[in-house]
Amino acid sequence: MALLQIAEPDMAGNPHQRNIAIGIDLGTTNSLVATVKSGEASVLVDHDGRKLIPSIVHYGTDETIVGNQAISFRVEDPANTIVSVKRFMGRSFSDLDSNITYPYKFIASGDSIQINTRNGAKNPVQISADLLKYLREIAVEAMGEEPTGVVITVPAYFDDAQRHATKQAGELAGLNVLRLLNEPTAAAIAYGLDSKNEGTFLVYDLGGGTFDVSILRLTKGVFEVLSVSGDTHLGGDDFDHRLFCHILEKCALSQLNDSDSTLLLMKAKSIKEQLTLSDRASFNVVLSCKKIVNFSITRHEFEEIMLKLVQKTLLPVKKALRDAKLDKDEINEIVMVGGSTRMLLVRQVIREFFNKEPLTSINPDEVVAIGASIQADVLVGNKKDDDWLLLDVTPLSLGVETMGGLVEKIIPRNSTLPIARAQDFTTYKDGQTAMTIHVLQGERELVKDCRSLAKFTLRGIPPMVAGQARIRITYQIDADGLLSVSAKEMVTGVSSSIEVKPSFGLNDGDIGKMLQESITNAGIDIEARLYQEAIVDANAILDSVEKALFADSDLLEELELSKINNSCLKLKIAIAKPVDNYRSSSESLKHLVEELNHVSSDFANIRMDRAINKAFSGKKVSDLE
Amino acid sequence: MFDEILNKNYFQLFGLEQNFVIDIEQLQNKMRELQNIYHPDNFANDQEYLNKALMISSHINHAYKSLQDSQLRATYLLELNGVEVDLVYDTKFSSEFLMAQIEIRERIEEAKDDEDIDELENLETELKKEKQKLERDITDLFVNEEFQAIIELIKQLAFYNKLLIVVDDSISSL
Amino acid sequence: MAVSATETAATRVKTFLEKRGKGIGLRLGVKTSGCSGLAYKIEFVDAANEEDKLFESNGINIYVDAKSLQYLDGTVLDYTKEGVQEGFKFTNPNVKDECGCGESFTI
Secondary structure (H helix, E strand, O other): OOOOOOOOOOOOOOOOOOOOEEEEOOOOOEEEEEEEOOOOOEEOOOOOOOOEOOOEEOOOOEEEEHHHHHHOHHHHHHHHHEOOOOHHHOOOOOHOOOOOOOOEEEEEEEEEEEEEOEEEOOHHHHHHHHHHHHHHHHHHHHHHOOOEEEEHHHHHHHHHHHHHHHHHHHOOOOEEEEEEEEHHHHHHHHHHHHHOEEEEEEEEEEEOOOOOEEEEEEOOOEEEEEEEEEEEOOOHHEEEEEEEEHHHHOOOOOOOHHHHHHHHHHHHHHHHHOOOOOEEEEEEEEEEOOOOOHHHHHHHHHHHHHHHHHHHHHHHHHHHHHHHOHHHOOEEEEEEOOHHHOHHHHHHHHHHHOOOOOOOOOOOHHHHHHHHHHHHHHHHOOOOOOOOOOOOEEOOOEEEEEEHHHHEEEEEOOOEEEEEEEEEEEOOOOOOOOEEEEEEOOOOOOOHHHEEEEEEEEEEOOOOOOOOOOOEEEEEEEEOOEEEEEEEEEEOOOOOOOOOOOOOOOOHHHHHHHHHHHOOOHHHHHHHHHHHHHHHHHHHHHHHHHHHHHHHHHHHHHHHHHHHHHHHHHHHHHOOOOOOOOHHHHHHHHHHHHHHHHHHHHHHHHHHHHHHHHOOOOHHHHHHH | HHHHHHHHHHHOOOOOOOOOOOOHHHHHHHHHHHHHHHHHHHOOOHHHHEEEEHHHHHHHHHHHHHOOHHHHHHHHHEEEEOOOOOOOOOOOOOHHHHHHHHHHHHHHHHHOOOHHHHHHHHHHHHHHHHHHHHHHHHHHHHOOOOOHHHHHHHHHHHHHHHHHHHHHHHHOOO | OOOOOOHHHHHHHHHHHHHHOOOOOOEEEEOOOOOOOHHHEEEEOOOOOOOOEEEEOOEEEEEEHHHHHHHHHHEEEEEEEEEEEEEEEEOOOOEEEOOOOOOOOOO
């Protein structure tokens, strides 16, 4: 039977209709789910009593395994076990760090990332949705009912595409996403409500890989975010790596193989953690080459090595203070978030900078989920008197492309949300009926340095003399930081309104389709996989034919050349074409690949002859490719 | 109740007198009060009003920003008096003003190259003082309703605001 | 006529009240809804109503309105842990039939 919780006065709901609000911290490494029970926010536990749920999804032959149970598959079956999917959210292939090798089979599919798993192609939204479904199950089991509404947290620095992807993952998991909440803001809520203090808070969020700073003011029940800043490439991993380099130097190690590097990196991490409790830490390990490594370090030595890195975090802190137009002694409380703030040196540097003791009473791993659950509780309407309002800001400027590849800012960063700005455009040719608008996000001046959110063509402008039409484009960013764009012709009143979603996410239609697909059989997945394979094959042959043409097109008659070009073009169009039916699309791709093979087979023979001739004329075979 | 908000001018919206000098604290308090009523989070479970609330709440934020910033406030106040300010096309400045601008830009560049934070901070203080002087002059001109003269000062204010951003970015980048 | 709370329940209530920072006690009541007739409710109390009866049990104040008391007489409030769930549970001698989830009942 469902156990009962205490409600606020006059707020007890009917049975089976209680408003259950949950907050989810969807993290890169770990995720947490929290709720407010009898007025107290707490993190929910899984079957094994664990609060931290590893953000790992394993796609097995029959089932999808998430969390702690999926850990062991990282080693056993890395290709089907996705870790840290958050890094891929709202990202395209070109965004992937080429220095990192992933154990996954990526599939080229337009611009978005897809991973080929045993269960078919999965995009980051689907993988995150599987993670969220698991968190939902934990909540249902702990509360005995489906949650009414959910707040999911995102890093303050997430751009529009990443936010859209996160919200879609929530919807795909069957959750009613009331709000996306910035992680530092969530942490401030957790503390702000706890201390019941009005004042100015600085949130210092140092995680594994990223660093966020937010400044918020709480006045008369309104939580206002004044500024956000950060460094997307600074975190606990950097501390581990610095110590790792120190160990290599001290123990005169070089040219380690992968498994030894991983081993020492893990040891470095554990030394870092031990030094938060003790004054000295050490380890002994035997490397694969049988070499024994003895390493010992005092906290003092450790802190000397780390000082520069920790001080680097003060730059975004100062930037946030400047943006908020505040002096450091105007900060009333400093909130510490993220596992890396357990490092005593971090606390000490912050204490010395602000001349004030930072707040650490709430577990830094849990504080974000706790804050999210408190906000969710307010949004579902469980609070009456202690209600408060949250006014967040947009972390990145929004702009449009203008002449010469420049970006004109429309909504500056740190603008309070929600916000809408309108901009009027006119036509530059007589009878012009269409115009293209390119929306970007970022602080830089050149289009190529900013993130492209959407590029769309506005059609159906009534034909008029150049300069007479007036098209008003409205950019709306809602409270979640999500953008929509609409357009309207002002002179004639012809309202050709449009809604734009960023190119990396999925549109609502896609979501509906995917929801449907997850319910129906897996047959479609197999067809989808065959289609993806056909795409890969098609791209491969296109690539080789184009390389050959580039090198030896002089060998071809004009008619032959145009036949090949024509066939290439048809295949390219087929690749780019949106898919209605995987099977028929795969068929037509295969057909076109065969055709291209056929028309280029003579060309391949001629090239071979040329290569052989070259070889006979004294060149090495290895030079021919 | 929604349309009423959209029809008010920004000063009326925040219960302020239509004046260049305003009570910033009152502006903030009234903004919070209004957002407490109209922010879309209050309508999270109410699809019918959600879009309307989004529009109103955006309007309140924009109105707030327009009054909070002195350059925008002066421009808006001129607009209410039927005077348009066009910063993009109106680029006439006295040569002394332009010379002074170039000189400041050169000082910023130099300080940036020398990584001289103290000099940049001095520049920031100087620019803020100039800005305050302009704001005082604008206040007086509004009293006398010398609108054309105000346009000139708003154009200058825009220059100082831009310079302040450049100095701020330079300090942050060091 | 009386209602009471076990020591475990009373301790939890005290902690919740303390964390909440205000409130004078707990209200137990019944509402006429749910899949089998009546349903329990538990709420914090900031101010008592005129028709409320006050019971003290293990150091906490329990308020019950006159109408609900007819159905709740002899009820003991407990706080338990079942699997991953934690929360309050009513043991009511008047109950003849409960719905599966125990949130609503008939007498």
